[in-house]
Amino acid sequence: MARVVVDVMPKPEILDPQGKAVLGALPRLGFDLVTDVRQGKRFELQVDGEITDAVLARIEEVAGTLLSNPVIEDFEVHVEEHSVAEVAQGAGR
Amino acid sequence: MRVGVVTFPGSLDDVDARRAVSIGGNEAVALWHGDEDLKGVDAVVLPGGFSYGDYLRCGAISRFAPVMTSVIEAAGKGMPVLGICNGFQILCESHLLPGALIRNDHRRFVCVDQRLRMERVDTPWTSAYAPGQEVTIVLKNGEGGFVADEHTLDLLEGEGRVVARYLDGNPNGSLRDIAGISNERGNVVGLMPHPEHAVEDLTGPGTDGLGFFTSLVEHAFAGASA
Numbered sequence: 001m002a003r004v005v006v007d008v009m010p011k012p013e014i015l016d017p018q019g020k021a022v023l024g025a026l027p028r029l030g031f032d033l034v035t036d037v038r039q040g041k042r043f044e045l046q047v048d049g050e051i052t053d054a055v056l057a058r059i060e061e062v063a064g065t066l067l068s069n070p071v072i073e074d075f076e077v078h079v080e081e082h083s084v085a086e087v088a089q090g091a092g093r
Numbered sequence: 094m095r096v097g098v099v100t101f102p103g104s105l106d107d108v109d110a111r112r113a114v115s116i117g118g119n120e121a122v123a124l125w126h127g128d129e130d131l132k133g134v135d136a137v138v139l140p141g142g143f144s145y146g147d148y149l150r151c152g153a154i155s156r157f158a159p160v161m162t163s164v165i166e167a168a169g170k171g172m173p174v175l176g177i178c179n180g181f182q183i184l185c186e187s188h189l190l191p192g193a194l195i196r197n198d199h200r201r202f203v204c205v206d207q208r209l210r211m212e213r214v215d216t217p218w219t220s221a222y223a224p225g226q227e228v229t230i231v232l233k234n235g236e237g238g239f240v241a242d243e244h245t246l247d248l249l250e251g252e253g254r255v256v257a258r259y260l261d262g263n264p265n266g267s268l269r270d271i272a273g274i275s276n277e278r279g280n281v282v283g284l285m286p287h288p289e290h291a292v293e294d295l296t297g298p299g300t301d302g303l304g305f306f307t308s309l310v311e312h313a314f315a316g317a318s319a
Binding site for chain 1: 149150153154157185186191192193195196197198199200238240241242266
């Protein structure tokens with residue numbers, strides 16, 4: 001089984017109140033190295049069979065119609081072997 | 094006129110909207126999100142609430158509900174469609190209206206009796222109002238900030254498609270104080286405030302919202318005599 005990841009982020013010119021809230025909380029926790037936070041979404045899609053260009057084109061379509069709203073968000077599609085959970089497990093987190 | 098009110102999973106204000114439709118002198122017809130059948134209605138209201146739990150983005154999943162296929166098709170043919178709050182979000186996600194609605198800039202849920210100025214009053218939903226009329230209508234939302242690029246905002250204003258604007262301060266960060274917009278033809282209107290909660294003195298800040306539901310009747314008669 002193959003995995004395709006879609007990252008969705010608010011466009012730079014769109015206000016991101018959630019990111020702002022997170023940024024506001026950081027100094028209170030003593031983290032003063034972070035100067036900006038933008039919050040987005042990551043989708044991990046399991047795909048049957050091989051990931052061909054045709055499959056990726058279909059995923060781009062999914063990303064542009066349902067997973068993101070092109071009016072306010074940008075997206076990026078890439079193939080990734082491991083899920084975040086697997087990477088975290090491997091790192092012993 | 095027969096006015097359909099769609100219930101999605103998570104709709105909250107569908108019953109109030111049906112009641113407002115009746116008080117406005119029209120027949121309310123309950124429609125179901127999973128059914129493409131519009132039951133022969135003359136107009137459709139997409140009510141407020143949190144359809145599909147606002148998962149993914151507000152209105153994003155509802156936009157693909159079977160009923161929306163029919164609503165989008167009917168809207169294209171000129172059927173009056175009013176989206177209130179979550180309904181407005183669904184109309185934007187459906188691309189029936191431009192722009193999008195994002196989280197309030199101050200990050201708090203807002204629930205107030207909101208002053209508004211009515212601007213576009215030649216639509217089937219707003220013909221009962223006078224141009225520039227100031228009204229008070231309930232506003233309650235967490236993600237009511239209307240955004241669009243500068244070009245789209247200029248276009249909306251240039252073509253007179255801003256239906257209503259916030260007065261006495263901007264409650265949610267909406268660009269250019271926009272509270273509601275319409276498509277070019279005027280049959281599709283999206284509004285963040287809730288006129289269906291302002292149709293009776295007993296339960297609201299007054300009856301300023303009633304015009305959204307009586308306009309249809311006026312519009313029908315105007316059309317018939319034209």
